[in-house]
Amino acid sequence: MLTPYGLDIIESCLACKMRAEHIFCDLPPAALQTFESVKYATAYPKGAVLFVEGQTPRGIFVLCKGRVKLSICSTDGKTLILKIAEPGEVLGLSATVSGKPYELTAETVDPCQVNFVKREDFLRFLKEHADACLRVAEQLSEKYNTACREIRSLGLSHSAAEKLAKLLLEWSAKNGEAAKAEPRVKLALTHEEIAQMIGTSRETVTRLFADLKRRQIVQAKGSTLLIRNKAALKALAITQ
Amino acid sequence: MESMIQSSCLTCDFRPDRLFCDMPAESLKSFDEIKSLTAYPRSTVLFAEGRPVRGIYILCDGRAKLSICSDTGKRLTLRIAGPGEVLGLGAALSNTPYEITAELLDNSQVVFVRRKDLLKFLREHREVCLQIVHMLSQDLHGAYERVRTIGMIRTRRPRIMFRPRALLV
Numbered sequence: 576m577l578t579p580y581g582l583d584i585i586e587s588c589l590a591c592k593m594r595a596e597h598i599f600c601d602l603p604p605a606a607l608q609t610f611e612s613v614k615y616a617t618a619y620p621k622g623a624v625l626f627v628e629g630q631t632p633r634g635i636f637v638l639c640k641g642r643v644k645l646s647i648c649s650t651d652g653k654t655l656i657l658k659i660a661e662p663g664e665v666l667g668l669s670a671t672v673s674g675k676p677y678e679l680t681a682e683t684v685d686p687c688q689v690n691f692v693k694r695e696d697f698l699r700f701l702k703e704h705a706d707a708c709l710r711v712a713e714q715l716s717e718k719y720n721t722a723c724r725e726i727r728s729l730g731l732s733h734s735a736a737e738k739l740a741k742l743l744l745e746w747s748a749k750n751g752e753a754a755k756a757e758p759r760v761k762l763a764l765t766h767e768e769i770a771q772m773i774g775t776s777r778e779t780v781t782r783l784f785a786d787l788k789r790r791q792i793v794q795a796k797g798s799t800l801l802i803r804n805k806a807a808l809k810a811l812a813i814t815q
Numbered sequence: 816m817e818s819m820i821q822s823s824c825l826t827c828d829f830r831p832d833r834l835f836c837d838m839p840a841e842s843l844k845s846f847d848e849i850k851s852l853t854a855y856p857r858s859t860v861l862f863a864e865g866r867p868v869r870g871i872y873i874l875c876d877g878r879a880k881l882s883i884c885s886d887t888g889k890r891l892t893l894r895i896a897g898p899g900e901v902l903g904l905g906a907a908l909s910n911t912p913y914e915i916t917a918e919l920l921d922n923s924q925v926v927f928v929r930r931k932d933l934l935k936f937l938r939e940h941r942e943v944c945l946q947i948v949h950m951l952s953q954d955l956h957g958a959y960e961r962v963r964t965i966g967m968i969r970t971r972r973p974r975i976m977f978r979p980r981a982l983l984v
Contacts, residue, residue: 647963657962669952678959701948705941708948709908712937715951716905722958723883723914726893730965731885 579618580686585639586616588690597663598717599637599710606704613696618688625666625681625689632670632677634693638662641687642763645679646771655729656772658721659684659763665714671697672711684763729774738773739783740811743793747802760800820924821875822852833899835873835946842940849932854924861902861917861925868906868913870929874898877923881915893961895920901950907933908947 578584585591588611594600602610614637619625625636628648643660657679660666670677671694692700701708732738743760752758764772766780773780787793792808794801802808821827824847830836838846852875855861861872864884874896881893881902893915896902906913907930919925928936937944 647959655962657959669955672948673952673956675956678956701945702941705938705944708941708944709937712908712944712948712951715948715955716909716911719905719951719955719958720909720911720914722955722962723893725962726891726958726965727883727885729962730891731883731889 580620582618582640582686582688584616584618584688587611588614591639593639593662599665599714600663602704602710603706606700606707609700609704610692610707613700614690614692616688616690619683619686621683621686623683623687625683626677628678628680629676632667632674632694634691635668635671635697636666636681637690637692638664638666639688639690641683641685643687644682644684644768646682647679654771655774656768657725665711668711668714669718672701672715735773735775735779736783736786736811737813738775739769739780740808742769742773743800743802744805744808744812747805756805758802758805760802762798762800820852820854823847824850824926827875829875829899834950835901835943836899838940838943838946842936842943845936845939846928846943849936850926850928852924852926854922855919857919857922859919859923861919862913864914864916865912868903868910868930870927871904871907871933872902872917873926873928874900874902875924875926877919877921877925879917879919879923881917883915891965894957904947904951905954908951 585593588594588600588607591600616639619641625643626633638660640662642662643664643666645657645660645666647655647657660681666681667677667679669675674694701711728738728741732741746760747753747758750761752760762769766784767777770777770780784793784795787808788795790804790807792802792804792811794803824830824836824843827836830843850873857877861879862869876898878898879896879900879902881896883891883893885891896917902917903913905911910930937947
């Protein structure tokens with residue numbers, strides 16, 4: 576069967592196998608039924624923009640498959656990537672709830688399946704299902720946590736080297752690599768995008784990576800990075 | 816202490832003006848049962864970043880400074896919270912350590928609710944749940960605004976400094 580962008584679209588949330596793992600999606604049956612009736616399952620290609628910072632909120636986007644880049648833009652056009660959202664995350668949540676313009680821009684990194692819910696429908700859904708409301712609160716708390724971490728890293732770190740080391744350590748703690756002495760990190764982003772994540776230039780990121788490789792702290796194998804000297808990386812991550 | 820102690824939420828005059836406090840009568844009654852009110856002197860630290868979460872704090876009067884700290888103790892003030900604000904909400908709901916430090920700037924009356932009691936209360940009172948979601952959205956909005964200002968300042972300065980050297984190469 577032909578599918579849009581090679582995605583295997585999950586039409587119904589009721590039949591979704593991943594549901595139990597996602598905080599928001601793991602709703603009680605009654606709430607899930609209602610949600611099912613208000614959502615629209617859509618597929619987007621890579622590089623599609625779901626919403627732009629400053630737009631009036633239309634509704635929420637629940638990410639089912641693929642990854643989405645969340646960024647903030649300054650008036651002079653500089654981009655800062657806040658995070659890469661993974662499946663299960665709800666995008667545009669706080670703007671939809673408060674009615675204020677979207678505070679971020681969301682752009683797909685891979686072909687994505689996204690379930691869209693219109694603002695009015697979503698607000699009504701929240702009023703009727705208190706349990707879903709708590710899930711939303713949990714999601715918002717998590718986002719708040721991420722935002723605080725970002726503020727800490729941007730506002731209190733001294734050098735780009737320190738921020739890059741922190742980012743690599745954060746990535747290496749994912750996917751069960753944390754306990755390993757030499758964790759592997761899959762670099763899914765370009766140097767340009769990494770620069771936008773830590774608020775520096777592409778050139779600086781390239782230079783820092785070259786430096787880390789020269790000092791044998793990391794080793795590149797294709798798009799995978801092997802952290803050979805975790806202790807040295809940790810030392811770099813401490814604010815001087 | 817300048818102001819009178821307001822021991823019951825039911826008779827509080829400020830209630831209608833405050834987003835969280837303005838809840839239906841029935842919810843308010845059960846909230847009054849689970850809360851505890853304390854008067855603290857200024858510069859009391861209500862909770863510190865990284866500490867395990869105990870519950871939420873509601874400022875009845877006075878102000879609190881919300882800040883973030885680096886590993887070496889450098890501090891960045893996020894904002895000043897005013898009367899009626901709920902502090903520590905995000906951490907309490909997600910059961911993660913407090914992400915910020917809250918320090919009182921004035922002698923204040925503060926209501927404390929334990930995390931366990933709060934969650935039970937929220938499950939029983941749906942309307943309040945929506946209010947919580949609204950408040951969290953606002954917190955998040957403020958945080959993103961802060962990211963925007965901080966992130967942009969830090970990217971701009973070094974580039975201007977390094978440009979002359981880049982031209983020499």
